[in-house]
Amino acid sequence: MDLGHVRQRCVLAVLLVEANKVVHVDQLLDRVWVDRPPQRAHGSLYSYLSRLRRCLSGADDVAIVRQQGGYLLKVDPMMVDLHRFQELVSRVRLAVDDDDALRQFDEAIGLWRGDPFPRLDTPWFNALRTALRQARLAAERDRTDIALRRGQHSALLSELSRELAQQPLDERLAGQLILALSRSGRQAEALDQYQQIRQRLADVLGIDPGRDLQELFLRILHGDREFAASAVVRAPAEPATAHPPRQLPPPPAPAHFAGRARELAALTHAVERQAESGPAIMTVAGMGGIGKTWLALRWAHDNLDRFPDGQLAVNLRGFEPSAEAMPPAVALRGFLDALGAPPDSVPLDLDAQVGLYRSMVAGRRMLILLDNARDAEQVRPLLPGVAGSVVVVTSRQQLSGLVAVEGAHPVTLELLSTADARELLARRLSGGRVESEPQPVDDIVERCSGLPLALAIVAARAATQPGFSLAALGRELAELQGGLDGFAGSGDPATDLRSVFSWSYRALGEPAARLFRLLGLHPGPDTSVRAAASLAAVPERQVRGILAELNRAQLLVEWAPGRYTCHDLLRAYAAELVELEPAEVHRDALHRIVGHYLHSAQRADRQLSPLRNPIEPPPVQVGVQPEEPADNAQALSWFAEEYAVLRQVVELAARHGLDRYVWQLAGALTTFLSRRGHWEDLIAVQNCALAVAERNGDRAARAQAHKDIVPAYSETGRLELARAHLERALMLLDELADRVGQAHTLLTLSWVSDKEGDQAAALRHDRRALRLFRDNGDQAGAARALNALGWDHAMLGEYQETIRYCQQAVVLQRQLGDRTGEANSWDTLGYAHHHLGRYQRAARCYRRALELNRELGHRYNEAEALRHLGDTQQALGHPEAANLCWLRALEILTEIGHPEVEQVRDKLAASQGVLAAARLPSTGFARLPADPTALTKPR
Numbered sequence: 001m002d003l004g005h006v007r008q009r010c011v012l013a014v015l016l017v018e019a020n021k022v023v024h025v026d027q028l029l030d031r032v033w034v035d036r037p038p039q040r041a042h043g044s045l046y047s048y049l050s051r052l053r054r055c056l057s058g059a060d061d062v063a064i065v066r067q068q069g070g071y072l073l074k075v076d077p078m079m080v081d082l083h084r085f086q087e088l089v090s091r092v093r094l095a096v097d098d099d100d101a102l103r104q105f106d107e108a109i110g111l112w113r114g115d116p117f118p119r120l121d122t123p124w125f126n127a128l129r130t131a132l133r134q135a136r137l138a139a140e141r142d143r144t145d146i147a148l149r150r151g152q153h154s155a156l157l158s159e160l161s162r163e164l165a166q167q168p169l170d171e172r173l174a175g176q177l178i179l180a181l182s183r184s185g186r187q188a189e190a191l192d193q194y195q196q197i198r199q200r201l202a203d204v205l206g207i208d209p210g211r212d213l214q215e216l217f218l219r220i221l222h223g224d225r226e227f228a229a230s231a232v233v234r235a236p237a238e239p240a241t242a243h244p245p246r247q248l249p250p251p252p253a254p255a256h257f258a259g260r261a262r263e264l265a266a267l268t269h270a271v272e273r274q275a276e277s278g279p280a281i282m283t284v285a286g287m288g289g290i291g292k293t294w295l296a297l298r299w300a301h302d303n304l305d306r307f308p309d310g311q312l313a314v315n316l317r318g319f320e321p322s323a324e325a326m327p328p329a330v331a332l333r334g335f336l337d338a339l340g341a342p343p344d345s346v347p348l349d350l351d352a353q354v355g356l357y358r359s360m361v362a363g364r365r366m367l368i369l370l371d372n373a374r375d376a377e378q379v380r381p382l383l384p385g386v387a388g389s390v391v392v393v394t395s396r397q398q399l400s401g402l403v404a405v406e407g408a409h410p411v412t413l414e415l416l417s418t419a420d421a422r423e424l425l426a427r428r429l430s431g432g433r434v435e436s437e438p439q440p441v442d443d444i445v446e447r448c449s450g451l452p453l454a455l456a457i458v459a460a461r462a463a464t465q466p467g468f469s470l471a472a473l474g475r476e477l478a479e480l481q482g483g484l485d486g487f488a489g490s491g492d493p494a495t496d497l498r499s500v501f502s503w504s505y506r507a508l509g510e511p512a513a514r515l516f517r518l519l520g521l522h523p524g525p526d527t528s529v530r531a532a533a534s535l536a537a538v539p540e541r542q543v544r545g546i547l548a549e550l551n552r553a554q555l556l557v558e559w560a561p562g563r564y565t566c567h568d569l570l571r572a573y574a575a576e577l578v579e580l581e582p583a584e585v586h587r588d589a590l591h592r593i594v595g596h597y598l599h600s601a602q603r604a605d606r607q608l609s610p611l612r613n614p615i616e617p618p619p620v621q622v623g624v625q626p627e628e629p630a631d632n633a634q635a636l637s638w639f640a641e642e643y644a645v646l647r648q649v650v651e652l653a654a655r656h657g658l659d660r661y662v663w664q665l666a667g668a669l670t671t672f673l674s675r676r677g678h679w680e681d682l683i684a685v686q687n688c689a690l691a692v693a694e695r696n697g698d699r700a701a702r703a704q705a706h707k708d709i710v711p712a713y714s715e716t717g718r719l720e721l722a723r724a725h726l727e728r729a730l731m732l733l734d735e736l737a738d739r740v741g742q743a744h745t746l747l748t749l750s751w752v753s754d755k756e757g758d759q760a761a762a763l764r765h766d767r768r769a770l771r772l773f774r775d776n777g778d779q780a781g782a783a784r785a786l787n788a789l790g791w792d793h794a795m796l797g798e799y800q801e802t803i804r805y806c807q808q809a810v811v812l813q814r815q816l817g818d819r820t821g822e823a824n825s826w827d828t829l830g831y832a833h834h835h836l837g838r839y840q841r842a843a844r845c846y847r848r849a850l851e852l853n854r855e856l857g858h859r860y861n862e863a864e865a866l867r868h869l870g871d872t873q874q875a876l877g878h879p880e881a882a883n884l885c886w887l888r889a890l891e892i893l894t895e896i897g898h899p900e901v902e903q904v905r906d907k908l909a910a911s912q913g914v915l916a917a918a919r920l921p922s923t924g925f926a927r928l929p930a931d932p933t934a935l936t937k938p939r
Helices: 008-019 025-034 041-056 081-093 098-109 122-151 153-166 171-183 189-202 213-221 261-274 291-303 326-338 350-361 376-382 400-405 420-428 438-447 451-465 470-479 496-506 510-521 528-535 540-552 568-579 583-606 630-655 659-676 677-698 697-709 710-714 719-735 739-758 757-776 781-796 799-816 819-835 837-856 859-875 879-896 901-909 912-921
Strands: 023-025 063-067 070-074 280-285 312-314 369-372 390-395 407-411 559-562 563-565
Touching: 008 025, 008 041, 008 070, 008 122, 023 025, 023 063, 023 153, 025 122, 041 063, 041 326, 081 098, 098 122, 122 153, 122 171, 122 563, 153 171, 153 326, 153 697, 171 189, 189 213, 213 583, 261 280, 261 291, 261 407, 280 291, 280 350, 280 400, 291 369, 312 326, 326 350, 326 376, 350 376, 369 376, 369 781, 376 400, 400 407, 400 757, 420 438, 420 451, 438 451, 438 470, 451 470, 496 510, 510 540, 510 568, 510 583, 528 540, 528 583, 528 710, 540 559, 568 583, 583 630, 583 659, 630 659, 630 677, 659 677, 659 697, 659 710, 677 697, 677 710, 697 710, 697 719, 697 739, 710 719, 719 739, 739 757, 739 781, 757 781, 781 799, 781 819, 799 819, 819 837, 819 859, 837 859, 879 901
Parallel strands: 280 390, 280 407, 312 369, 369 390
Antiparallel strands: 023 070, 063 070, 559 563
16 A cells, blocks of 8 residues: 655554544644644645545545544554554553463564654654653563563573673663573573673763662572572473574665556565465566666565565675676575574585575575576575575576576566656655656656666755756756766667766765765775775765765665665766776775775784784875774674675785785785685685785795685695695795794694694604794794694693693793783693693693683684683583583684584583583574683682
8 A cells, every 4th residue: 555755654653653532733733744844734734634545445444534623543453553562561461371471472572563663753753762662672571571480591591682782781681681591500600790780880870780680699699599490490491493584685765666566466476376386486687777676675575474484685796897796605605604504514515505505494484585696507506495485586687597497487677657757756855846847857757767776866866956946957967968888778868877877976076076986996895984984085084974975865875884885887887987087096096995905904813813923014005094903803893894895805906916915915814714714715815815926926925825825725624735835835935035934834734734643743843843933033933833842742642741841832921921822832731731630730721721812812712722621620520510611612613613613512412411412502602601610610
């Protein structure tokens, strides 16, 4: 049902909120327009009410009735989700038992579909929105109290933790989480949560927790049996399930979508026809800018109830001039991550990944949106294998191969009809401008040729210049005959998009126009605020306003807070414009954007790997403002956000001969790619670095790339390739007389030899590395080699020799302040003492290693120390502490996608923690105690 534009919907919303009550005309005017009513506000209001009456005339038991002084909407309150929510919540007081109350709450909360009245911005609606949010929050808290009373503590932990992260000062929520933890047998973590909320309240508000929270803390601290896990009578537990993925972008706003009723109906018909015969596949094809993505999103959001198991969505970048199409393997890996596949379970072979993906999707009712596909071959690996799910593919190609082989149902988008194009303009322009200038509107529609993107740009121009008549805008559009060559139609100037784009572009202020041109150099798919500031060489605060101007002009879209993208046709237009710039402008901007990502990546990499040998980058160009991650977490977050861009930047730098940037950026990506287990991407960027280094005869760069590619091969079992690269690196470093570089490479070669089971070779490499470090005065390297030698002797069963070497390493590392090296040496010492039967001494060594690694944020080293400490706790007769150590190690290894996950799972299964291991979820571990051995520490 089409309920009209925003103001008209606003009138209906007021009447619905006040259902079955008379709303006076003055109230309606105040709530809809506040202090900005049009000149003939009463006439506009009566017009809206008349249209709404016609819209509702076919609905049963719904009517707008004229009453003295105002209007009343007659409707069953239980048909209005707001009133139904309030009624269901009020009924909870009359519920016969807790199960009935939970059902009432679940039905009430399930009525919510995002924020209420999201696009209605008046004081009345804003106040109502705030009140409704509070009502929902109160209902959720009341429901949690009942669920806790029913013993659903473990099932609530994940959701309560997530909510508390979003509302860190909510004492009631904190109390619910603390109670759930305690009654789940996790009293230590419950007490830790109390200390965290106490500290937050003190830091932010300068207050202590309330009396209820303090009393809860004291009762748990004193072992009150009411809060012990054994004291809880639990309801039958339901099997744990992962949250369904919700990757679907927001739907197009009503002002951005018009017409397409036939195409929407065709999609629905295709789903219903194929529901039982196999996966329903629909292709939506049409030229760029015709609204394929908008149509797919509109249909998807209108049919969300068909997909209770979630949605997967990806932009395959099939037609983006400044970026290559996304390989199917990259999209597939993203889907597997969203579906909860543990990183260590994802096979390397593409066919095996496809099989895993189809197994995980089988039996589910999901929507899979594959946007901007290049061809059928890019899509096929992403198709499910059996009935249940629905696939919508958008592309500029017809994808006839999918239609012929997979039985896809094709939907081809044509240009909007004149009526639909007029409607689209009318929805975007307020104040009756379309109705008052019918002939100029017809001229604009004709010039835009019914292309939704072109119409959107024209409408944005008209909306931002309300003093310009549509006739003047139409004449201006007719005078600008440019056109993008690829979209010039059959010689018809009316389909010349360049004139539309140039018209919008020329309306920009010069700073915004300059940034738009320069964005033609950016490799995509999106840009951050600071990257845009570096590209334009303007301060970050200033570029925010420039980006906002481009966003308002529909030349950019802020698709996520602080991240901007644009349509591929607009990017092509920007690329054409920047090519017209003088060569030095083009060159300097290219150096700035590549330099921005290089310097940002190196700063982030130093947070992840502070002991990595620093590489001297090119100087920071004037105007470049690199990111400055403050710690390990911020660095990881930055890499994750920019990962897709960074791969494109490596290729961009290689295409333009910026060879030094290529191998240095590849090197800066090594730690992140290794931690995330993106081995094939690591191989790709390092091979690119090798190619440019070999082209330039740069032996240092070749040696660096040979070393950096090794983790990808060694961690995937390709040890021969790893060894070959290390041997090439050693040869190059020898030619360069880089003895310290050789020593570091020998340490890595020893690691590979250790994996191959050749302990004698590992020992030989480490001895040689030690000599080289000492001969060249590198004390930190020498300490690393001493620890490596200690580990070699431990692997040979020579534990006294291990202790001798590692004690030397610890002394030297303490003098140098090398806490990372010291942590590794303590771990090796603990390993030696454990195997000599000195378990208490081993535990002390492991705890010291654990403390240092936690301070440093070294996730893998923390997991390794926990694994070893668990072994020692088991030997000391503390099986519960051992299991907690292993569980914590398993959580960390799973988070970073390390292949040693299975070893820890096997250890748990073989221990007294069989039950704990069996209950482990594949992803999304609840947070385990930070110190799982606190109860077994010597006093």
